[in-house]
Amino acid sequence: EPEVTQTPSHQVTQMGQEVILRCVPISNHLYFYWYRQILGQKVEFLVSFYNNEISEKSEIFDDQFSVERPDGSNFTLKIRSTKLEDSAMYFCASSEGQGVTDTQYFGPGTRLTVL
């Protein structure tokens, strides 16, 4: 069964450093998402992406964050200058369509630890 994959599974970085989290969505999907989950808290939407453009972003997704689809398969989330509060699990998801019945398929997540 096709699945969303994410690398690395765990990233440790120093405050102020840039990190890039990578995702390979399901191959025929057109809509891509990033969510995050701070330890013990809810899963929170960050951004959705379609046709090489951001379609929606949350308040969390400020100028320090950016997303890119650098080639036909990868989808990346970049945090320019990490803060302690960016420590969280980051989940990538993809869906075939954007309708209310379209399922979003999530990857296993990248645990980001900012020291």
Add this chain to the structure above:
Amino acid sequence: DAKTTQPNSMESNEEEPVHLPCNHSTISGTDYIHWYRQLPSQGPEYVIHGLTSNVNNRMASLAIAEDRKSSTLILHRATLRDAAVYYCILRGYGGATNKLIFGTGTLLAVQP
């Protein structure tokens, strides 16, 4: 987005049925009811969705009240692998967004 209310936690015994409730009294006529679950240390996973009629798939059943103000996710025979946080999420046509809005969900513990 309309709000959902779920119990914080529930317990079940292995191989017994589990009924996970969700209240959504402010649901609109075009809101679909979705359930996702999150196994420990994993990403959320789709379970089932429905609009008005009860739905079955290989994972679970979804029973929707006639007035649609509540629904119940039914796991027919819980296994240890079903221990997870279960999220009830409404998705409607009203806005342009297709993001999922997760609440705190119900933490299901399954005892052997």
